[in-house]
Structures are given as structure tokens and as C-alpha cells.
Amino acid sequence: MNQLTTRKSDITEGEIHELLRNSRRRRVLKQLQERVGVVTVRALAETIAELETGESPPPRRIRDSVYNSLHQTHLPKLDAYGVVDYDKNRKTVALRREVRQVDLYMEVVTKYGITWAEYYQRLLLLALLVILAAQFDVVAVAALPTAVWASVFLVVLALSSAAQLWSRRWFYLQQLVGDHR
Structure with missing residues (x-):
């Protein structure tokens, strides 16, 4: 400097x-x-x-x-x-x-080129469509009950949140290691 x-x-x-x-x-x-x-x-x-x-x-x-x-x-x-x-x-x-x-102000983008916000929006839209399709007995998804589909998407949402949190913590861990060199 x-x-x-x-x-x-x-x-x-x-x-x-x-x-x-x-x-x-x-x-x-x-x-x-x-x-x-x-x-x-x-x-x-x-x-x-x-x-x-x-x-x-x-x-x-x-x-x-x-x-x-x-x-x-x-x-x-x-x-x-x-x-x-x-x-x-x-x-x-x-x-x-x-x-x-x-x-905190930078938009966090996944390795696939979309932001986490876009990822979550698409995931929730897909969940909504699949759950509605299961509720109305659409052939492709009616094999599993609506509650199972909802549970599957909740697990995917939880895993996605954990992955996002881990990626940010990994960045901060790298910063701490770099600060002590």
C-alpha cells in the first residue's frame, strides 16, 4: 500500500x-x-x-x-x-x-453459473409443480404420495442450504489460513 x-x-x-x-x-x-x-x-x-x-x-x-x-x-x-x-x-x-x-453484497454464484437465489427459486418451483402433480394424480409422479415428494424436496433444500453454508465457510477458512501465513 x-x-x-x-x-x-x-x-x-x-x-x-x-x-x-x-x-x-x-x-x-x-x-x-x-x-x-x-x-x-x-x-x-x-x-x-x-x-x-x-x-x-x-x-x-x-x-x-x-x-x-x-x-x-x-x-x-x-x-x-x-x-x-x-x-x-x-x-x-x-x-x-x-x-x-x-x-455480503456480492451475489454468490454457484459453480454452475447461476446464483444461489436462482437455484432456490428453480428448486422451489419444481417442488411446487411436482407436489401439485402428485396431489392431482398426474401419472409420472402419482406413484409416490404427496407427503413423500414434499419430504424429498425438504431434504434437497436442507442439503442445498448446507452446501451453500459450507462453501462460504470454506472461503472464510481459507482467508483465516492466509491471514496467519
């Missing part, structure tokens, strides 16, 4: 929304959450350019553009708010514990 810059200790909700308004900053945070420890700006720029273009490797001019915007704008801003540790001299970046303040 630049010696002249002072970090904020608490980030207001408006400031969090300002930080997350930019898609490149959201990608930076997401990529850093998926990795443990310190990441070079070059590697981060490469990954983000790849995500933005869909090409592997991404075109050099795009990589350079992403690198410059990260180095000059996005990483210093995230560092100033105390969300990341950005070393301009070494060109490295790592998440800080304070990212938890921002993390």
Missing part, C-alpha cells in the same frame, strides 16, 4: 455499492476469493482478460488494457478501502479480512 494512502476501517453501504458497481472490480474480488494467498497483478489481469474476451489466451492488447486499469485504478481503490492488500512495487495483491464487509 502507498504510504500516503490511509485505509478506511469501516466501509459504508454506499461505498460498497460504489466498489461493486464496476464489473472489473467484482471480477477481481471473485478471482481473489477463488485463490489463496498473494496473486500477481499480471496473473490476475490474464485471468480477467480471459473472462472478458472468452479467449484463451486473450489478445495482448486486452491483457495490457486490463493490467493497466487494475494497476492504475481498481486495485488502488480496493486497497484504499482496505478490501485488498495491493503492493504497487511488487505488483501483487491479496484479499484482506475486511473483504467480508463487501462479500
Whole structure:
């Protein structure tokens, strides 16, 4: 961090929304959450350019553009708010514990590319349709009683909630391990 810059200790909700308004900053945070420890700006720029273009490797001019915007704008801003540790001299970046303040506002996406909210909406819609079909003796689902279908979906909902909770705890566990290195 630049010696002249002072970090904020608490980030207001408006400031969090300002930080997350930019898609490149959201990608930076997401990529850093998926990795443990310190990441070079070059590697981060490469990954983000790849995500933005869909090409592997991404075109050099795009990589350079992403690198410059990260180095000059996005990483210093995230560092100033105390969300990341950005070393301009070494060109490295790592998440800080304070990212938890921002993390609460980021939409959590499953590994399948949908948000947890979308997943739960689809699961509950499917449950409703199957339970109604069982109630009205639709042939494909009438073999099992409505109560069994409801129980099956409650178990799936409970397991899904546990998986979501575990994935978040795993992230925080990685952060704690990284903080003690």
C-alpha cells in the first residue's frame, strides 16, 4: 500500500455499492476469493482478460488494457478501502479480512453459473409443480404420495442450504489460513 494512502476501517453501504458497481472490480474480488494467498497483478489481469474476451489466451492488447486499469485504478481503490492488500512495487495483491464487509453484497454464484437465489427459486418451483402433480394424480409422479415428494424436496433444500453454508465457510477458512501465513 502507498504510504500516503490511509485505509478506511469501516466501509459504508454506499461505498460498497460504489466498489461493486464496476464489473472489473467484482471480477477481481471473485478471482481473489477463488485463490489463496498473494496473486500477481499480471496473473490476475490474464485471468480477467480471459473472462472478458472468452479467449484463451486473450489478445495482448486486452491483457495490457486490463493490467493497466487494475494497476492504475481498481486495485488502488480496493486497497484504499482496505478490501485488498495491493503492493504497487511488487505488483501483487491479496484479499484482506475486511473483504467480508463487501462479500455480503456480492451475489454468490454457484459453480454452475447461476446464483444461489436462482437455484432456490428453480428448486422451489419444481417442488411446487411436482407436489401439485402428485396431489392431482398426474401419472409420472402419482406413484409416490404427496407427503413423500414434499419430504424429498425438504431434504434437497436442507442439503442445498448446507452446501451453500459450507462453501462460504470454506472461503472464510481459507482467508483465516492466509491471514496467519
